[in-house]
Amino acid sequence: MKSRFKHLGLGIMLSLFALPLALNVVSAQTADVPREDTVIFDIDATSIASPTNFNDLVPGTNKNQGAHQAMWEPLFILNYETGKIDPYLGTAFTPNDKQDVWTLKLHDGIKWSDGVAFTSDDVVFTIQLLLDDKTKTLDNAANMQHWVKSVKKIDDTTVEFDLNLPNPRFQLDYFSVRIWGGLTIKPKHIWEGQDPTTFTFYDTAKGWPIGTGPYKLTSASPEQFVWDEDPNWWGAAAGFHALPEPKRLIWVVAGSETNKALLMSNHQLDSAMNITLGTLQAVQAKNPNAVAWVKDAPYSFADPCPRELEFNTEDPVWKDANLRKAVSLIIDRNQNIAIAYQGTTTPSTTMFVSYPGMNPFIDAITKAGEANDVVAHVEDGQKLIEAAGYAKNGSGIYEKDGKTLDVAIMVGNDTQEYVLSTNEIVEQLQQAGINASSNPVNGATGQNARQTGNYQAEWAWNTCGSVSEPWNSMNQLNVSYYKPAGEIATANYGRWNTDGAKAYSAIVDKMGSLPLGDASIPDLVAQAYKYIADETPIIPLVQAEKIVPFDTTYWTNWPTSDNAYIVPTTWWQNTFVILFNLHKAKPA
Amino acid sequence: MRGITLNYFLRRLGIFFLTIWIAGTIIWLIPHLAPGDPISAMVARLASRSGFVENSAEIIQGWKERFGLNDSLPVQYVRYLGNLVHLDFGYSMANFPTPVSELINQALPWTIGLLLIATMITFVLGNFLGAIMVWRRTPRMIKYLIPVGMMFTSLPSILAALFLAYVFSFLLNWFPLIGSYDMGMKPGLNGPFILSVIQHGTLPALSIVIVSFGYWTLGMRGMMITVEGEDYMSLARAKGLGPFYMLYRYMVRNAILPQITAFAITLGTLISGQVLVEYAFSYQGMGTVIYNAILNQDYPVIQGTSFILIVVTALAVLIIDLIYPLIDPRISYGAK
Numbered sequence: 001m002k003s004r005f006k007h008l009g010l011g012i013m014l015s016l017f018a019l020p021l022a023l024n025v026v027s028a029q030t031a032d033v034p035r036e037d038t039v040i041f042d043i044d045a046t047s048i049a050s051p052t053n054f055n056d057l058v059p060g061t062n063k064n065q066g067a068h069q070a071m072w073e074p075l076f077i078l079n080y081e082t083g084k085i086d087p088y089l090g091t092a093f094t095p096n097d098k099q100d101v102w103t104l105k106l107h108d109g110i111k112w113s114d115g116v117a118f119t120s121d122d123v124v125f126t127i128q129l130l131l132d133d134k135t136k137t138l139d140n141a142a143n144m145q146h147w148v149k150s151v152k153k154i155d156d157t158t159v160e161f162d163l164n165l166p167n168p169r170f171q172l173d174y175f176s177v178r179i180w181g182g183l184t185i186k187p188k189h190i191w192e193g194q195d196p197t198t199f200t201f202y203d204t205a206k207g208w209p210i211g212t213g214p215y216k217l218t219s220a221s222p223e224q225f226v227w228d229e230d231p232n233w234w235g236a237a238a239g240f241h242a243l244p245e246p247k248r249l250i251w252v253v254a255g256s257e258t259n260k261a262l263l264m265s266n267h268q269l270d271s272a273m274n275i276t277l278g279t280l281q282a283v284q285a286k287n288p289n290a291v292a293w294v295k296d297a298p299y300s301f302a303d304p305c306p307r308e309l310e311f312n313t314e315d316p317v318w319k320d321a322n323l324r325k326a327v328s329l330i331i332d333r334n335q336n337i338a339i340a341y342q343g344t345t346t347p348s349t350t351m352f353v354s355y356p357g358m359n360p361f362i363d364a365i366t367k368a369g370e371a372n373d374v375v376a377h378v379e380d381g382q383k384l385i386e387a388a389g390y391a392k393n394g395s396g397i398y399e400k401d402g403k404t405l406d407v408a409i410m411v412g413n414d415t416q417e418y419v420l421s422t423n424e425i426v427e428q429l430q431q432a433g434i435n436a437s438s439n440p441v442n443g444a445t446g447q448n449a450r451q452t453g454n455y456q457a458e459w460a461w462n463t464c465g466s467v468s469e470p471w472n473s474m475n476q477l478n479v480s481y482y483k484p485a486g487e488i489a490t491a492n493y494g495r496w497n498t499d500g501a502k503a504y505s506a507i508v509d510k511m512g513s514l515p516l517g518d519a520s521i522p523d524l525v526a527q528a529y530k531y532i533a534d535e536t537p538i539i540p541l542v543q544a545e546k547i548v549p550f551d552t553t554y555w556t557n558w559p560t561s562d563n564a565y566i567v568p569t570t571w572w573q574n575t576f577v578i579l580f581n582l583h584k585a586k587p588a
Numbered sequence: 589m590r591g592i593t594l595n596y597f598l599r600r601l602g603i604f605f606l607t608i609w610i611a612g613t614i615i616w617l618i619p620h621l622a623p624g625d626p627i628s629a630m631v632a633r634l635a636s637r638s639g640f641v642e643n644s645a646e647i648i649q650g651w652k653e654r655f656g657l658n659d660s661l662p663v664q665y666v667r668y669l670g671n672l673v674h675l676d677f678g679y680s681m682a683n684f685p686t687p688v689s690e691l692i693n694q695a696l697p698w699t700i701g702l703l704l705i706a707t708m709i710t711f712v713l714g715n716f717l718g719a720i721m722v723w724r725r726t727p728r729m730i731k732y733l734i735p736v737g738m739m740f741t742s743l744p745s746i747l748a749a750l751f752l753a754y755v756f757s758f759l760l761n762w763f764p765l766i767g768s769y770d771m772g773m774k775p776g777l778n779g780p781f782i783l784s785v786i787q788h789g790t791l792p793a794l795s796i797v798i799v800s801f802g803y804w805t806l807g808m809r810g811m812m813i814t815v816e817g818e819d820y821m822s823l824a825r826a827k828g829l830g831p832f833y834m835l836y837r838y839m840v841r842n843a844i845l846p847q848i849t850a851f852a853i854t855l856g857t858l859i860s861g862q863v864l865v866e867y868a869f870s871y872q873g874m875g876t877v878i879y880n881a882i883l884n885q886d887y888p889v890i891q892g893t894s895f896i897l898i899v900v901t902a903l904a905v906l907i908i909d910l911i912y913p914l915i916d917p918r919i920s921y922g923a924k
Contacts, residue, residue: 033772040771046867047876050686051694058684059647060630137650142643197654198685219774222694222872223767226774250771255870258750259766262758268765414883443632444624444885451628451644465640476640490644 033228036554036586037247039579041066041570042254043225044273051220054201054209056184057129057138063181065225066251069575071113071211072184075104076176077574080304081564083357083468085176088576089118089185089212093175099166099515104175106157109238112187113210113230120153125188127151127161129196138196140183143174168515169469178467179304181573184211213576214244224252244579246555264290267553271570274546276416277342289552293568294561298344300545301561301568302355305464306348307421309409309539311457314485314495318407318456321498322384324536327407329381330432331425333374337542340421345545347374351532354543357468364522370533372540378432385433398433406435410449411459413440421541422459450493453485462493463538470525471512477537479505496537504531555582592913592920604906608898615894616668619887620661626681626885627651633682633884655681668891677892682884688892691877696859698768699873702789703858706796711851713797714804719840721805722812725831734805741802749795749868756791763791766870792869796862804847811843818842845916852908856901859893 048062056063056072063072075090085093092105110118131148133141147170149162163170174183187210191199201209202220209217212234215227227249236243254260254269261279263269265286275283280299283290293301309327311318318324333347349371352358365371390398390405398405407429411422422438429436441449449455450462465472479501481492489495507528511521532538548568550558559568559578566577627648634641641647652658656667671678677688717734720726740748757765769775769784815821816839824834863875874893881889913919 038772046880047870047872049680049691049877049880050683053683053686055685059634059651060682060684135650135654136643136646137654142646146643200685221768221775222876223870224771226772248772252767252771253870255766255867259753259868259870262753262765266758266761268771442624442629442883444626444629445622446624447628447632447635448624462635462640472640488645488648490642491640 033248039246039249039555040270041251042260042269042272043251045253047222047253051222052200052202055199057196059139064571066227066249068181068573070215070227070249071213073213074177074182074573078176078178080355080467080567093171099168100163102161102170104159109234110212111234112212113216114207116189118212119156120159122185122188123159124151124153126186166513177573215249224250226250241580245582245584264551267551270551270555272549273571277344280547280549283549290549291552292547292549300344300547302353303544303546304353304467305461305544306353307461307541307544309457309541310460310462310494311537312453312455312494313537315456320388321535322388326381326384328372328536328539329377331428332376333542336421336424340424341545346543348540348542351463351473351540352466355467360522361470361525364526365529368526370529392433396433397435404435407457408437408439409457409459410439410441410446410455412446413442451488453495469516474508474528478508494537500531500535504528554585556585557581557583600909604902607902611898612672612895615891619885619890624885626887629884678888680886680889682886688888691889695872695874695877699859702792706793707854710797710800711804714801715808715847718805718808719812721809722816723835738802740798743799745795745799746864746868748799749865752791752795764788768872792865792871795865807847812839815839815842849908852904856904859897859900
């Protein structure tokens with residue numbers, strides 16, 4: 001009897017263990033595109049709650065599940081490495097001398113994936129849709145209504161935009177994937193007559209969604225999106241580019257960093273979004289084929305939004321520019337990088353990202369002596385605090401009229417980097433005698449506090465925007481955005497509104513009217529930056545780092561610093577360029 | 589009905605609706621008390637991905653108008669109650685234009701499929717082990733082994749999930765690490781897909797089972813000890829009844845009643861999902877929907893999911909209350 005039970009137990013155990021192995025075989029057999037023809041990307045989300053919504057005119061709709069990397073092609077792509085705007089669906093976008101009439105020329109032979117021709121009618125329809133949105137709730141509706149007076153078709157491949165105001169950056173800001181993505185054109189033959197706020201653009205029976213890209217959607221779920229190559233892609237037929245080598249693209253919600261590491265170690269993930277140094281090293285220990293942007297430290301590529309400390313310049317204490325300047329002097333950027341970033345980024349000397357296209361402006365500021373030092377000058381900072389009437393109390397904290405010198409630094413609580421960097425800065429400030437504290441908040445709370453001016457200081461990147469010209473970032477501090485505390489501000493959250501701010505804004509406004517690449521811009525940048533250096537409404541800290549690993553087991557020629565044909569952001573719309581450049585590591 | 593008067597039934601029904609109304613009001617109030625709002629959260633998300641959102645004030649104003657967030661709180665509350673009566677939770681603010689019901693319909697089957705099976709296994713296993721821990725005929729070695737196995741109960745489910753993922757997915761490669769079905773597979777009612785779902789659900793289910801069965805085991809053990817000391821057990825033994833018969837008819841049946849009550853309540857809360865387990869395995873389910881809704885202050889989704897949770901839990905308790913007299917003849921409500 002005992003023996004019978006023993007054998008039965010053994011049999012059950014074996015069956016249980018054999019089951020997954022059997023299932024593995026079944027699953028492998030169901031895959032109709034081999035792994036070596038498939039590229040697997042990671043989606044940076046816990047899930048895509050509405051996988052069948054492809055209406056990206058509604059702000060917040062997910063596009064980085066493959067929609068704007070494989071299906072919705074941009075008109076142009078800004079290449080950070082060269083600083084040039086490369087043609088894509090558009091071949092040229094040229095302004096008149098006044099920069100208030102722009103003419104777009106489209107590539108010949110573009111077709112939607114359902115075979116209908118992509119023409120200037122689609123462009124005009126999309127822009128008109130945004131101009132007609134009286135609620136201004138559609139994505140880019142407010143922007144288009146601000147800039148565009150009218151849009152008209154000249155011929156099938158030519159569109160003319162008549163602007164309300166001169167705008168030298170019209171192409172750059174809205175149609176060239178300046179950061180993350182650009183305005184995507186809608187197929188008129190499908191969208192016409194639809195309610196643009198509730199239309200989901202998804203119907204498998206009708207083959208929706210469609211785009212002009214080389215891949216079509218095969219399946220969508222909250223956890224994975226499958227895109228298969230379209231052999232009839234217009235680009236190959238029109239001689240724009242050969243079909244990319246990958247036959248199938250999958251975007252999956254890999255989830256935690258641990259999952260990303262385990263998947264990449266087992267060659268089940270080809271591209272992961274932003275992991276930490278420890279995770280990269282763990283992956284590389286198991287998978288020597290895993291590579292990052294840079295081979296050695298700092299491993300990362302610079303995201304366009306450098307990190308900075310931003311003050312509410314109307315705070316009763318921190319309205320004193322000398323106190324803000326003291327904080328800037330006290331902070332040791334290198335120490336922050338060593339501790340909070342494990343050496344994976346570089347310090348900022350200005351508010352700008354260190355891309356090649358930004359170098360002329362960074363150099364102009366440096367030459368003018370307005371760049372901040374990256375090492376600390378604690379004693380100089382303390383002298384400024386003491387000059388403001390503060391003295392250290394028994395606890396080593398500065399105090400004036402019985403009140404300690406406090407600063408609560410608001411920071412987003414959703415990413416380890418943000419909190420670690422802030423905590424390290426808090427530590428530095430406390431050691432210097434400032435009673436600093438970290439105030440981690442969620443996105444909604446932070447946005448509300450920022451917009452209404454209900455904070456003292458914030459670790460953030462609210463002047464993000466410039467990647468190849470300086471105006472976009474500098475304009476974020478423009479006094480034209482000033483709102484009194486309590487009212488909603490949409491930029492200049494720190495309420496910088498002094499005489500210096502006004503002088504700064506006048507220079508920035510002048511700069512904004514000049515054509516891109518105008519020779520006088522670097523000098524104007526240096527002149528304006530003097531006010532930032534003097535009044536310190538923001539304190540540049542470090543460049544934003546992102547470690548983006550790729551597995552070269554199945555696919556090679558991923559973008560790296562040695563092969564920098566484009567930035568390695570596979571969640572951006574410039575992923576098309578990466579897809580065109582990938583090569584199979586194991587040809588069939 | 590046996591053991592229940594009409595008066596008791598109506599009173600109990602009244603409490604059921606009162607509970608739902610109070611809970612429904614609380615789930616409306618709490619998100620509104622938190623600083624921020626869903627539209628600001630949406631703009632914050634946009635800003636985090638593209639650096640800066642131009643004209644965000646107009647976007648915020650337009651969407652607040654559309655969702656009625658500019659109306660006074662009493663107006664919003666009355667509208668909310670009206671919608672609840674029609675079970676209309678409206679659109680998700682974070683995933684507009686997706687209706688809340690679509691988000692729930694999408695996630696609920698996965699959660700029920702995973703958690704119902706895991707909870708039933710946990711219930712049966714836990715109670716079985718709790719029973720045999722007290723039963724005199726159980727071999728001593730098993731009595732020692734069960735408490736050792738219960739050490740897992742003190743683990744958080746996320747750690748159990750990580751442990752199982754590392755061993756069975758990464759090292760042994762027996763089970764997939766993430767997702768509800770294979771990468772690249774097209775969902776459908778066919779053998780390979782169903783097998784893939786089972787395969788993908790095994791580790792999440794196991795990580796729930798190994799950290800939860802101990803609660804049932806301990807509860808059952810306590811009840812069994814109480815039952816074993818009853819006079820009728822001495823009488824049964826004196827009558828020479830068989831040990832299996834005594835275990836099932838005398839001990840387990842009497843000890844299991846409170847466990848069934850707890851089980852019903854557990855079933856009611858199933859739909860809230862297992863956030864950490866779902867996160868660990870990137871499994872699509874209600875836990876993730878609720879977590880994201882809270883993160884984005886998505887009022888309609890928070891309210892819709894919580895409301896369903898409340899109704900199901902209250903309904904489970906109501907049903908248990910009403911059927912108790914049927915399960916245990918000693919219980920009667922209001923009967924003279």
